[in-house]
Amino acid sequence: MVGFWKRFKADKIALIVSGFLGIVVISALLAPFISPYDPTVLDIGNKFAEPSTAHWFGTDQLGRDTFSRILWGGRVTVLLSIVTMMCTIGIGIILGFTAGYFRGWIDEIVMRICDIMLSFPSEVLILTMVGILGTGIVNIVIATVIAKWPWYVRMIRSIVIQFMEKNYIRFAKVSGCSIGHIVRKHVLPGAIGEIGVLATLDTGSIILNISALSFLGLGVQAPTAEWGMMLNEAKSIMITNPQNMLPPGIAIFLVVAAFNFLGDSIQEALNPQLDKSYKIKRQSIFKRKKEMA
Amino acid sequence: MKNLVEVKNIHKSYLKVGMNFSGTRIQVLNGVTFDIEEGLCVGLIGESGSGKSALSRLILGLDKPDKGQGTIHIQGQPVRQWIKKNPGKISVVFQDFASSVNPMYTIREAISEPLRASGQRGNIDAKIDELLQKVGLFLDAKDRYIHELSGGQIQRICIARAISTNPKFLVLDEAISSLDVSVQTQILDLLQQLQVEMKMTYLFIAHDLQAVSHLCNKILFLYKGEIVEELHSGQLANVQNHYAKKLLGSVIPFEI
Numbered sequence: 001m002v003g004f005w006k007r008f009k010a011d012k013i014a015l016i017v018s019g020f021l022g023i024v025v026i027s028a029l030l031a032p033f034i035s036p037y038d039p040t041v042l043d044i045g046n047k048f049a050e051p052s053t054a055h056w057f058g059t060d061q062l063g064r065d066t067f068s069r070i071l072w073g074g075r076v077t078v079l080l081s082i083v084t085m086m087c088t089i090g091i092g093i094i095l096g097f098t099a100g101y102f103r104g105w106i107d108e109i110v111m112r113i114c115d116i117m118l119s120f121p122s123e124v125l126i127l128t129m130v131g132i133l134g135t136g137i138v139n140i141v142i143a144t145v146i147a148k149w150p151w152y153v154r155m156i157r158s159i160v161i162q163f164m165e166k167n168y169i170r171f172a173k174v175s176g177c178s179i180g181h182i183v184r185k186h187v188l189p190g191a192i193g194e195i196g197v198l199a200t201l202d203t204g205s206i207i208l209n210i211s212a213l214s215f216l217g218l219g220v221q222a223p224t225a226e227w228g229m230m231l232n233e234a235k236s237i238m239i240t241n242p243q244n245m246l247p248p249g250i251a252i253f254l255v256v257a258a259f260n261f262l263g264d265s266i267q268e269a270l271n272p273q274l275d276k277s278y279k280i281k282r283q284s285i286f287k288r289k290k291e292m293a
Numbered sequence: 294m295k296n297l298v299e300v301k302n303i304h305k306s307y308l309k310v311g312m313n314f315s316g317t318r319i320q321v322l323n324g325v326t327f328d329i330e331e332g333l334c335v336g337l338i339g340e341s342g343s344g345k346s347a348l349s350r351l352i353l354g355l356d357k358p359d360k361g362q363g364t365i366h367i368q369g370q371p372v373r374q375w376i377k378k379n380p381g382k383i384s385v386v387f388q389d390f391a392s393s394v395n396p397m398y399t400i401r402e403a404i405s406e407p408l409r410a411s412g413q414r415g416n417i418d419a420k421i422d423e424l425l426q427k428v429g430l431f432l433d434a435k436d437r438y439i440h441e442l443s444g445g446q447i448q449r450i451c452i453a454r455a456i457s458t459n460p461k462f463l464v465l466d467e468a469i470s471s472l473d474v475s476v477q478t479q480i481l482d483l484l485q486q487l488q489v490e491m492k493m494t495y496l497f498i499a500h501d502l503q504a505v506s507h508l509c510n511k512i513l514f515l516y517k518g519e520i521v522e523e524l525h526s527g528q529l530a531n532v533q534n535h536y537a538k539k540l541l542g543s544v545i546p547f548e549i
């Protein structure tokens with residue numbers, strides 16, 4: 001891990017993106033204190049207001065302050081997606097590492113269970129789970145974790161196996177290094193980049209998942225703000241007031257993109273071998289885009 | 294001379310990854326038997342895919358032979374047991390130097406790993422300096438990463454790392470094959486000198502005869518999963534087996 005932070009800090013995109021995500025997460029946590037309006041209070045007389053100093057992002061079809069709703073919606077969308085992700089990744093790491101490291105009968109058992117779980121389409125599985133557990137946002141999280149973990153176990157197992165074939169791990173085994181040492185020093189640092197990319201990419205799909213289920217009335221209940229739900233509310237008035245789609249749409253886009261960039265940067269910073277000229281090239285493209293804008 | 298390693302009737306097959314689920318196995322080793330005497334350099338040659346690396350993984354305790362099919366003992370004990378009791382006393386240098394060292398490691402970390410694993414404490418830095426000198430590397434910056442070195446330099450690091458714990462037994466799986474010719478001779482000389490100096494036993498795996506005949510006291514020919522010929526370096530002229538003959542014949546200017 002030598003030099004990880006040094007390389008991470010040298011990467012401008014990494015800093016911008018992690019700063020942005022930090023702000024998003026903190027403002028989601030602090031939404032009750034910093035949001036200017038109550039996100040559920042209606043003001044029909046002031047519907048479809050243009051953005052102004054009073055209403056930064058304007059108001060929606062019921063006159064609710066869009067900026068406040070974005071802040072409160074981030075609490076549900078972003079924070080719950082992160083929680084869901086951490087649960088699935090946690091299960092994925094524990095079972096994937098166990099199966100990939102030891103192979104043999106443990107691997108067989110874990111893989112057969114995954115095969116059974118994966119033979120159901122995940123959407124159907126989630127809907128069934130919600131049907132059994134009842135509606136509610138917590139149940140959606142549980143259902144998503146149950147539907148997704150086998151997929152993560154598979155992915156992480158195959159990443160681990162790919163590392164176990166490396167000669168440096170063979171050497172460590174021959175020279176009597178402990179399992180803890182091999183996992184900590186060789187497998188985990190090598191795999192974390194790919195796991196991070198997996199996680200960031202899938203945070204996006206979880207955000208969409210939670211939103212979609214909220215739209216179906218299975219998760220977030222009516223007045224509560226949630227990005228996907230705001231987007232779907234805006235969809236019904238898309239023809240007359242298309243601008244209402246922008247705040248939640250842009251919010252989802254920016255957060256998902258930021259997660260992806262972060263995954264990339266982590267992977268690069270973990271690997272000193274990655275060509276520096278590539279990074280310079282990427283930064284110069286970025287600069288050129290800025291100049292053109 | 295005492296036997297250090299005894300390989301008896303080893304069979305090894307791998308599941309063939311195919312289109313069907315019938316689970317056909319390919320037999321790679323088919324009853325391999327040989328001994329390695331203490332203090333000798335034993336060469337193992339065979340064509341690509343003949344199972345040399347598979348055999349070396351078994352000897353290193355990284356893999357198991359097919360169930361109930363043969364045994365491998367070091368000093369009379371099963372390999373895995375022996376390795377557990379004697380950490381650092383067996384070591385290995387691989388062919389593919391690029392994947393032999395963790396790319397996130399510095400030279401210092403790479404060499405200190407086996408030292409720490411075998412319970413060495415104290416002044417590891419001084420030990421690293423001594424080892425680097427021994428393998429003919431004069432690097433001032435031990436905090437450099439592996440990718441900043443040349444192939445020959447990395448292979449020297451791998452050798453330094455392998456001999457750091459004073460192993461009794463060193464497996465060299467095509468340790469010089471992926472280096473260019475001038476570097477090959479240098480490394481070969483180094484290995485020869487280290488063997489004498491540190492009284493090590495070598496299993497030297499290669500697919501061409503020249504290096505083996507230069508270094509080894511005894512040569513094993515692996516062909517179709519069996520040892521078809523076992524020769525001492527003085528008697529290469531007495532070769533009987535057809536395949537071994539062909540291999541010998543392909544090395545034209547041959548005088549020992």
Ligand SMILES: Nc1ncnc2c1ncn2[C@@H]1O[C@H](COP(=O)(O)OP(=O)(O)OP(=O)(O)O)[C@@H](O)[C@H]1O
Nearest residue numbers: 307308321339340341342343344345346347348500
């Ligand atoms: N883990 C594995 N799974 C399936 N088949 C394997 C595995 N390892 C080796 N084999 C097969 O065993 C045979 C012998 O492989 P091995 O790597 O031991 O050859 P080798 O003699 O070292 O060749 P080379 O000179 O190219 O290194 C090959 O046919 C290979 O496909």
Ligand SMILES: [Mg+2]
Nearest residue numbers: 345346347467
């Ligand atoms: Mg090989």
